[in-house]
Amino acid sequence: MYARQQGMTLFSMLNIMVFVALVLLAMKIIPEYLENRTVKTIxxxxxxxxxxxxxxxxxxxxxxxxxxxxxxxxxxxxxxxxSREGRQWNVDLTYERRVPVVYNMSVVISFSHHYEAVKP
Structure with a gap:
């Protein structure tokens, strides 16, 4: 009697590897977005x-x-x-972060925001 073999297929293995790669990438990128959110709040x-x-x-x-x-x-x-325009102060924030992923590959994230402060 031969039992039916059970185990992972190649497709299942590839799915797991892709999922792990995406989780690792997210773990590197999410801190940059959280820092940007803190800067925006400030x-x-x-x-x-x-x-x-x-x-x-x-x-x-x-x-x-x-x-x-x-x-x-x-x-x-x-x-x-x-910059100043009359009684209004403009604050422009523009920067980018490079997050190393693997060896010589990096992810570049660009942030740009504009805020206005009116002097009473």
Whole structure:
């Protein structure tokens, strides 16, 4: 009597390998998106706070830098740009992160945001 053999097929094995690869990729990329969400929250809080906006450009810069330092976030040089139009301060954030995946392959994630703070 021969019992029917049971086990994984090649297709099942490939499905599991693809799933594991996607999970590992997600584990490398998700922290970058969480950091970006923290940066967005900082910029939204600073630009909507009337007390900070009333201090002008210097106050906005200092508040953003302090909050980035508290959260241990390091942005590339030139990622934050400030400009002024009348009573309105514009804060532009543009940067990209490179996440190494395998050997010489990397994933490039670009982030770009614009915020406006109106001086009362």
């Amino acid at each position: 910029l939204q809080d600073v630009t909507t706070d009337q007390d900070i906006s009333s201090l002008g450009g210097t106050g906005i810069r200092q508040a953003i830098q302090k909050r980035l330092e508290v959260n241990n976030i390091r942005l590339p040089d030139g990622a934050l740009r400030y």
